Amino acid sequence: MLDIRDLTKQFGKGDSAVTALHQVSLSIAEGEFFTLLGPSGCGKTTLLRLIAGFEPPSGGALVLDGKDIALMPPNQRPVNTVFQSYALFPHMTVAQNVGFALEAQGRPKAEVARVVEKMLALVQMTHLRDRKSAALSGGQQQRVALARALAPQPRILLLDEPLSALDMKLRKEMQVELKRLQQETGLTFIFVTHDQEEALTMSDRIAVMNGGRLQQIASPRELYDLPENRFVASFIGESNFLMAQKLAGMIEIEGSKTALPSGFAAAYDGPVIVMIRPEHVVLGQGPSDAIRLTAQVERLVYFGTDTHIHMRLRDGTPLVARVQNALRGGAIAKVGDSVPVAFPQDALRLLPDTEA
Numbered sequence: 001m002l003d004i005r006d007l008t009k010q011f012g013k014g015d016s017a018v019t020a021l022h023q024v025s026l027s028i029a030e031g032e033f034f035t036l037l038g039p040s041g042c043g044k045t046t047l048l049r050l051i052a053g054f055e056p057p058s059g060g061a062l063v064l065d066g067k068d069i070a071l072m073p074p075n076q077r078p079v080n081t082v083f084q085s086y087a088l089f090p091h092m093t094v095a096q097n098v099g100f101a102l103e104a105q106g107r108p109k110a111e112v113a114r115v116v117e118k119m120l121a122l123v124q125m126t127h128l129r130d131r132k133s134a135a136l137s138g139g140q141q142q143r144v145a146l147a148r149a150l151a152p153q154p155r156i157l158l159l160d161e162p163l164s165a166l167d168m169k170l171r172k173e174m175q176v177e178l179k180r181l182q183q184e185t186g187l188t189f190i191f192v193t194h195d196q197e198e199a200l201t202m203s204d205r206i207a208v209m210n211g212g213r214l215q216q217i218a219s220p221r222e223l224y225d226l227p228e229n230r231f232v233a234s235f236i237g238e239s240n241f242l243m244a245q246k247l248a249g250m251i252e253i254e255g256s257k258t259a260l261p262s263g264f265a266a267a268y269d270g271p272v273i274v275m276i277r278p279e280h281v282v283l284g285q286g287p288s289d290a291i292r293l294t295a296q297v298e299r300l301v302y303f304g305t306d307t308h309i310h311m312r313l314r315d316g317t318p319l320v321a322r323v324q325n326a327l328r329g330g331a332i333a334k335v336g337d338s339v340p341v342a343f344p345q346d347a348l349r350l351l352p353d354t355e356a
């Protein structure tokens with residue numbers, strides 16, 4: 001539905017130029033909940049603003065339903081935006097806010113009223129339809145902002161960190177709401193967040209960005225299980241990074257070897273970085289195909305559901321294991337203990353040896 005090809009955006013000229021987007025290419029399918037995820041300053045808002053038409057691109061193409069829209073004015077694009085600051089009209093009622101764009105388009109009164117009621121029902125705000133928007137809570141304002149953006153029936157809804165002003169509990173509720181809304185309307189959502197948990201729980205697919213460049217586009221599960229580089233592996237979830245040697249179909253860490261896990265590119269032999277998630281590190285012998293080492297326990301951090309065991313390998317590499325706590329379970333390990341640790345072969349992932 002939306003094809004973004006080699007999209008580049010540069011702000012300013014000469015020495016002071018900032019390239020906010022470097023040849024970004026991605027395709028979004030109709031009805032997808034698609035998320036742009038990355039740290040502050042990575043270009044998420046810039047990409048949304050280019051899609052919305054608030055900024056012209058410096059290069060590349062934006063193709064919607066087969067038509068290049070890169071130079072189309074914003075009000076002609078079948079796209080609407082929900083901003084972090086809801087920007088409601090405070091003196092207007094909830095219903096007036098939701099109907100504003102439709103009235104401005106000169107739609108018949110009866111039609112405006114019908115759409116407004118439908119949108120208010122969708123965001124469960126019918127009972128507050130006549131309240132001034134200044135007298136609403138943050139969560140309620142967010143619902144009105146959503147209804148207002150949905151009212152002109154855009155093909156794509158752009159959402160720029162719409163939940164980041166809400167407190168944690170409300171934010172979790174609105175995450176569920178937003179997902180329900182997207183599923184009920186079947187609309188295409190392009191959602192921006194810097195919060196990896198929010199991205200993982202809500203999205204069909206996620207594009208991870210860093211420094212104006214796409215790092216990886218995949219489903220939440222695939223991003224977590226099969227990160228393609230060190231940036232993605234550390235931005236999404238927690239990871240251990242270990243120096244390893246790859247040689248003759250084997251992978252070796254501190255003298256312990258296992259066969260290369262499937263999917264390891266066998267392009268070259270030599271030093272590689274291997275990643276393993278803390279919950280996959282086994283305290284003990286592990287399965288027969290595991291790499292087995294000894295680690296020294298430095299710190300235990302109790303999290304209720306699990307305990308994080310911070311350790312060091314013989315060569316000083318830090319290692320964290322996450323062990324689920326059993327009901328009335330005893331101590332898993334003590335600080336200062338030397339413990340056997342195992343990395344099952346299928347939990348290892350080889351990353352390109354580049355600093356992200």
Ligand SMILES: Nc1ncnc2c1ncn2[C@@H]1O[C@H](COP(=O)(O)OP(=O)(O)O)[C@@H](O)[C@H]1O
Nearest residue numbers: 011012018020039040041042043044045046047
């Ligand atoms: N209007 C602008 N003029 C100059 N630089 C800008 C402008 N808008 C954004 N930038 C720069 O582009 C980069 C990406 O910004 P932005 O898209 O807002 O990131 P994000 O939304 O991921 O936090 C940043 O380095 C930012 O300073």
Ligand SMILES: [Mg+2]
Nearest residue numbers: 044045046160
């Ligand atoms: Mg932003």
